[in-house]
Every structure is written in C-alpha cells, then in structure tokens.
Amino acid sequence: MLAALRDGELDLALLGLADEEPPPGTAAVCVLDHPLAAAVSPDDPLTAVAPRPVPLDALRERSLICLPHGTGIRGALERACAAAGFRPRVAFEAAAPPLLARLAARGLGVAVLPDVPAETAGALGLRTVPLDAPRLRGRISLTWRTGGPSGPAARALLARMCAAFPPAHPVGRGSFS
Known part of the structure; x- marks a missing residue:
C-alpha cells in the first residue's frame, strides 16, 4: 500500500508504521496507538x-x-x-x-x-x-503523500480525518492544504 500511495495509485492509506515518523515522501496522523x-x-x-x-x-x-x-x-x-x-x-x-x-x-x-x-x-x-x-x-496511521491528495474528495476526507484524530500521538504531520 505504501508503494501505491507513493505512486499516486492511492490518495490515502491506513498503514501500520514501525516508526514515529512517517516514511519519506509521506505525512500521517496516528489513529490507533497501543x-x-x-x-x-x-x-x-x-x-x-x-x-x-x-x-x-x-x-x-x-x-x-x-x-x-x-x-x-x-x-x-x-x-x-x-x-x-x-x-x-x-x-x-x-x-x-x-x-x-x-x-x-x-x-x-x-x-x-x-x-x-x-x-x-x-x-x-x-x-x-x-x-x-x-x-x-503498535501504531496505525492515516497516511498520504507529502503535499496531500490531488482530488477534492480525498482532500476533504483527509481534512475531516485529521480533525477527528487530534495529535495526541502525532506522527510527522504534513501539510495537505
């Protein structure tokens, strides 16, 4: 999924991340942290x-x-x-x-x-x-390409998701606006 995200085949992905920082070229917000x-x-x-x-x-x-x-x-x-x-x-x-x-x-x-x-x-x-x-x-993060998704629907969804998951456990947030 990370490769598809980086290649632009996906706008957003829920990924299990091993590090607190997202992979290069991506930004993320943590939605689960256990x-x-x-x-x-x-x-x-x-x-x-x-x-x-x-x-x-x-x-x-x-x-x-x-x-x-x-x-x-x-x-x-x-x-x-x-x-x-x-x-x-x-x-x-x-x-x-x-x-x-x-x-x-x-x-x-x-x-x-x-x-x-x-x-x-x-x-x-x-x-x-x-x-x-x-x-x-164990962390699950909503992840997107640095700079954000290109489509308006994905950008709107991302904005809502980021608002729903405040940065209690931040994961290298990126700008998507």
Whole structure:
C-alpha cells in the first residue's frame, strides 16, 4: 500500500508504521496507538512475572509468532530486537492477529500483539505480559503523500480525518492544504 500511495495509485492509506515518523515522501496522523505485549499460553514461564513487564531480551531464545514482514508491528519488533542485539526467531507468521493469538494459546510460541485486557485474553485462552526495555508500540496511521491528495474528495476526507484524530500521538504531520 505504501508503494501505491507513493505512486499516486492511492490518495490515502491506513498503514501500520514501525516508526514515529512517517516514511519519506509521506505525512500521517496516528489513529490507533497501543502498547505491544507477549501473548502466551497460561502455563508459559513468562506468566510467572505477570503483570510486571518483561524486557524484550526475554524473547531472545523464544519461538515467536508474528505478523508478516511489511507490517508496522513486525517492523517495530525487528528494530527493537536489532537494537537489543538479536534477531527474532520467527516460528510462525500469519496476517490475522486472531490467528496469532490462537497459535500462542496452543503453546506454539510467543505472539507479539497489541495488549488486550486480561478478561479478553482469558477468553482467548491467553495470558499477556507487557514488553518493556524498550516499550514497543503498535501504531496505525492515516497516511498520504507529502503535499496531500490531488482530488477534492480525498482532500476533504483527509481534512475531516485529521480533525477527528487530534495529535495526541502525532506522527510527522504534513501539510495537505
């Protein structure tokens, strides 16, 4: 979607971004921003420390269940792991977070997902443990080419969306007027 946005095939896109700054040539406003957590089966050793956060390094030797390359959450995880001096050991990939959760609930690894309330995780057969050092975030941003969309309808939609999502979690806003 980012390539289509840059090529002018799309005026606007909802993208998962790994960084606080949008990719070069684009501007964005954050519409969702959630901390990421390790989702594991209830008998996983990581649950011994819950609800206290665990350092990212606790995942160094663990089999991970992740979204595919190119997603914001996967990018945030890979960059944080690289900064901590290791590559994540990805055992399974899936494009749908509920599938990641089901795999983790069956004990097939640690899913890295947006944190969910304990009762929601419990209903899924999971326990979630916050990740810290660094604290990872999953962000979805409305993104557009720097300078804004060319069509009047897309420009009007963008203006309304930017008004609806104030910059509580700004992401390198650009001018679109």
